[in-house]
Amino acid sequence: MTTTDDADGSVYVEIEGERQLLLPTALEACEGFEPVETSTDMACDDSGPIDGPWTGLALGELLTAAESPAAATHVLVTCRDGYRVCLDVTDALSAVLAFRRDGEPLDPDEIRVVGPGIDSGRSAKGVVRIEPVSLEAGTDPAEIEQLSPGADDAPEPPR
Ligand SMILES: Nc1nc2c(c(=O)[nH]1)N[C@H]1C(S)=C(S)[C@@H](COP(=O)(O)O)O[C@H]1N2
Numbered sequence: 001m002t003t004t005d006d007a008d009g010s011v012y013v014e015i016e017g018e019r020q021l022l023l024p025t026a027l028e029a030c031e032g033f034e035p036v037e038t039s040t041d042m043a044c045d046d047s048g049p050i051d052g053p054w055t056g057l058a059l060g061e062l063l064t065a066a067e068s069p070a071a072a073t074h075v076l077v078t079c080r081d082g083y084r085v086c087l088d089v090t091d092a093l094s095a096v097l098a099f100r101r102d103g104e105p106l107d108p109d110e111i112r113v114v115g116p117g118i119d120s121g122r123s124a125k126g127v128v129r130i131e132p133v134s135l136e137a138g139t140d141p142a143e144i145e146q147l148s149p150g151a152d153d154a155p156e157p158p159r
């Protein structure tokens with residue numbers, strides 16, 4: 001698990017690329033980006049409806065600002081609890097990194113990726129790192145995910 005702590009103990013969300021972005025975990029502290037709002041119609045047997053409304057930053061804009069390589073096919077999202085999802089780049093580009101739900105700030109543990117192409121199980125919470133990757137044709141993106149942290153059954157992501 002990758003967590004970035006500065007000398008004050010502050011924690012960031014890292015957006016990897018040719019030019020890494022370190023985002024503070026409060027929306028009002030993220031300068032240079034216009035907040036966006038979205039709702040979802042996700043649901044899960046355990047959780048019930050997961051709908052927002054969410055306020056956050058357009059992930060496509062963050063990836064562009066971080067100079068994500070043009071060859072990226074997928075985006076890996078790593079969470080504080082070791083959860084890791086692999087999103088198709090198309091889904092990532094239309095997603096939102098949500099810092100607020102119902103107008104209320106989310107704890108760093110709850111900051112999450114939401115989007116029209118993202119199902120409830122891949123709506124990663126407690127995001128610490130967002131990283132574009134280029135997978136070879138034929139690679140199953142699910143193979144580099146970790147949806148049961150602690151079970152220790154997934155390989156390390158490519159670097
Ligand atoms: N980091 C992390 N993100 C996660 C999970 C998790 O265990 N860890 N569970 C996923 C699953 S299976 C669901 S249904 C939703 C639940 O979101 P909720 O807690 O807002 O209901 O979060 C998803 N994101």
Ligand SMILES: [Mo]
Pocket residue numbers: 044045046047120121
């Ligand atoms: Mo779930």
